[in-house]
Amino acid sequence: MTITEKILAAHSDRDEVGPGELVEARVDLVMCHDVTTPPAVSMLEERGMDRVFDPEKIVVTPDHFVPNKDIRSAELARRLREWTRKHGIRHYYEVGRHGICHALLPEEGFVRPGMVVVGADSHTCTYGALGAFSTGIGSTDLAAVLYSGRLWFRVPESMRVVLEGELPKGVYSKDVILEVIRRIGVDGARYMAMEFTGSIVGKLSVEARLTLTNMAVEAGAKSGIIAPDEKTLEYVRERSDEPFHIYTSDPDADYASTVEVDVSSLEPMVAFPHLPSKGRPISEVGHIHIDQVVIGSCTNGRLEDLRIAAEVLRGKKVAPHLRAIVIPATSRVWLQAMREGLLEVFVGAGCAVSTPTCGPCLGGHMGVLAEGERCVSTTNRNFVGRMGHPKSEVYLTSPATAAASAVAGRIADPREFLC
Amino acid sequence: MRGYAHVYPRDHINTDEIIPARYLNTDDREELARHALEDLDPGFVGKVKWGDFIVAGENFGCGSSREHAVWAIQGVGVGAVLAESFARIFFRNAINTGFPAIECKGISRKVEDGDELEVDLEAGVVRNLSKGEEYKFSPFPDFALEIMKAGGLLEYLRGREG
Ligand code: SF4
Numbered sequence: 302m303t304i305t306e307k308i309l310a311a312h313s314d315r316d317e318v319g320p321g322e323l324v325e326a327r328v329d330l331v332m333c334h335d336v337t338t339p340p341a342v343s344m345l346e347e348r349g350m351d352r353v354f355d356p357e358k359i360v361v362t363p364d365h366f367v368p369n370k371d372i373r374s375a376e377l378a379r380r381l382r383e384w385t386r387k388h389g390i391r392h393y394y395e396v397g398r399h400g401i402c403h404a405l406l407p408e409e410g411f412v413r414p415g416m417v418v419v420g421a422d423s424h425t426c427t428y429g430a431l432g433a434f435s436t437g438i439g440s441t442d443l444a445a446v447l448y449s450g451r452l453w454f455r456v457p458e459s460m461r462v463v464l465e466g467e468l469p470k471g472v473y474s475k476d477v478i479l480e481v482i483r484r485i486g487v488d489g490a491r492y493m494a495m496e497f498t499g500s501i502v503g504k505l506s507v508e509a510r511l512t513l514t515n516m517a518v519e520a521g522a523k524s525g526i527i528a529p530d531e532k533t534l535e536y537v538r539e540r541s542d543e544p545f546h547i548y549t550s551d552p553d554a555d556y557a558s559t560v561e562v563d564v565s566s567l568e569p570m571v572a573f574p575h576l577p578s579k580g581r582p583i584s585e586v587g588h589i590h591i592d593q594v595v596i597g598s599c600t601n602g603r604l605e606d607l608r609i610a611a612e613v614l615r616g617k618k619v620a621p622h623l624r625a626i627v628i629p630a631t632s633r634v635w636l637q638a639m640r641e642g643l644l645e646v647f648v649g650a651g652c653a654v655s656t657p658t659c660g661p662c663l664g665g666h667m668g669v670l671a672e673g674e675r676c677v678s679t680t681n682r683n684f685v686g687r688m689g690h691p692k693s694e695v696y697l698t699s700p701a702t703a704a705a706s707a708v709a710g711r712i713a714d715p716r717e718f719l720c
Numbered sequence: 721m722r723g724y725a726h727v728y729p730r731d732h733i734n735t736d737e738i739i740p741a742r743y744l745n746t747d748d749r750e751e752l753a754r755h756a757l758e759d760l761d762p763g764f765v766g767k768v769k770w771g772d773f774i775v776a777g778e779n780f781g782c783g784s785s786r787e788h789a790v791w792a793i794q795g796v797g798v799g800a801v802l803a804e805s806f807a808r809i810f811f812r813n814a815i816n817t818g819f820p821a822i823e824c825k826g827i828s829r830k831v832e833d834g835d836e837l838e839v840d841l842e843a844g845v846v847r848n849l850s851k852g853e854e855y856k857f858s859p860f861p862d863f864a865l866e867i868m869k870a871g872g873l874l875e876y877l878r879g880r881e882g
Contacts, residue, residue: 439787439813
């Protein structure tokens with residue numbers, strides 16, 4: 302069996318499960334945020350089913366429209382807050398202590414190997430980087446799992462993504478996942494578990510691995526997963542005393558397909574509008590004038606990402622015509638970035654630094670684009686209208702490429718900026 | 721179910737196009753319905769009639785997990801979405817809400833905008849009354865039918881608990 306099949310079997314009291322089977326699995330952790338949770342709560346309340354299965358297994362972080370951008374989003378946040386109080390949900394992260402959900406949960410030690418985690422957000426697949434089965438659901442699913450602690454799953458086929466070689470200078474896990482999605486397409490792994498293996502994975506930090514699994518859903522996958530290794534265990538033990546179980550795939554496990562990428566020949570990648578699969582190596586990009594740069598999000602708003610961006614921006618200025626917005630993904634990342642002097646580098650270079658929020662990533666606030674504007678962003682989606690006007694454009698890159706582009710005022714190769 | 725087809729043959733129509741995030745500051749379904757498909761076809765809400773169908777290409781509903789996408793389409797009166805294939809979370813959300821998301825191979829090439837269709841969920845057939853054609857689709861899995869019959873996942877869950 303694969304790691305995914307083993308986790309799902311263990312959580313549904315089965316010895317074995319295979320792709321296509323339906324299981325009803327116990328859920329160990331539920332992630333809730335400000336957009337999709339209030340409707341789930343209303344559904345339960347309207348039906349007289351207003352209870353939660355276990356308040357300790359629910360983590361709530363308002364992140365999409367915080368600090369609240371308007372009256373309506375404030376109302377959503379209030380409903381969320383009141384619900385957590387009513388049910389004694391302790392793990393609630395109020396503005397100021399908050400973070401973008403998929404950066405916050407691993408960082409706070411909620412996610413551990415072998416767990417089944419769900420969240421009413423498509424990028425819940427991120428947590429698979431720690432060896433958990435983790436997937437995104439909608440609000441009705443969320444209501445059901447909050448109420449019962451269990452959920453139906455179709456056991457997914459697994460796709461093996463083998464990453465080998467040496468990462469060249471200026472090429473990061475974001476470039477790697479953009480290349481994988483370029484090859485297989487935005488539905489290349491539809492309904493599947495993407496299992497990332499190969500020597501490169503072991504060399505990546507846990508933070509960089511979270512970027513890989515974060516974007517599994519951009520290939521249509523149900524989940525992304527990486528078998529735990531020493532780095533995983535170190536990361537988890539630094540953050541949690543709770544026990545966990547390590548699963549790994551059997552050598553003879555069945556995979557629906559295998560994708561092999563030798564990363565040695567990769568260049569920094571740029572995904573063109575309006576799909577994450579429209580990646581091009583930086584050498585084929587040409588001159589593209591941009592209006593805005595966003596560095597942040599659940600994909601690339603962690604400390605390591607900010608360090609890389611600061612390395613490029615140190616002592617430089619962003620292009621005079623351009624807005625650069627840096628958004629540390631969590632309050633903890635913000636504080637550490639301040640201690641390390643990274644925020645000073647950003648502000649000194651002429652960037653705006655925001656409190657943690659999803660904000661511009663989904664065209665919410667804090668950097669919405671006008672008609673015809675172009676943005677280079679370290680986020681994960683560049684669909685039509687994603688960051689604002691339907692006629693605006695988003696180009697997805699690594700933090701290094703985004704920072705280099707901020708200085709150049711056009712999409713630029715970060716390798717010219719790295720020593 | 722009988723209605724007219726609104727055909728968007730493109731693949732990967734995503735949830736940002738179905739209900740843009742600028743409207744996600746509410747979960748009021750009537751409000752969401754006023755903006756259904758706004759970034760794909762700003763004229764859609766003005767022309768769709770109660771019971772009409774959306775016909776689309778591969779991977780319909782990809783992107784965000786927002787169930788708001790289903791609520792917006794359902795709220796404006798769409799009877800079902802008929803697509804070559806669906807993104808996973810959209811499909812799950814549709815079933816959970818009791819809204820038919822029907823996977824029907826070839827449909828986006830056979831049906832033209834404005835064709836009158838009749839959908840028979842039990843038989844697994846779409847009849848194109850304008851063209852006199854029939855297209856088969858694979859019936860829903862049993863668990864999905866049970867959930868849809870119950871009126872959605874929560875009703876199903878409550879029913880099971882007795
Ligand atoms: S940062 Fe963007 S992709 Fe990540 S959870 Fe927020 S809105 Fe979603």
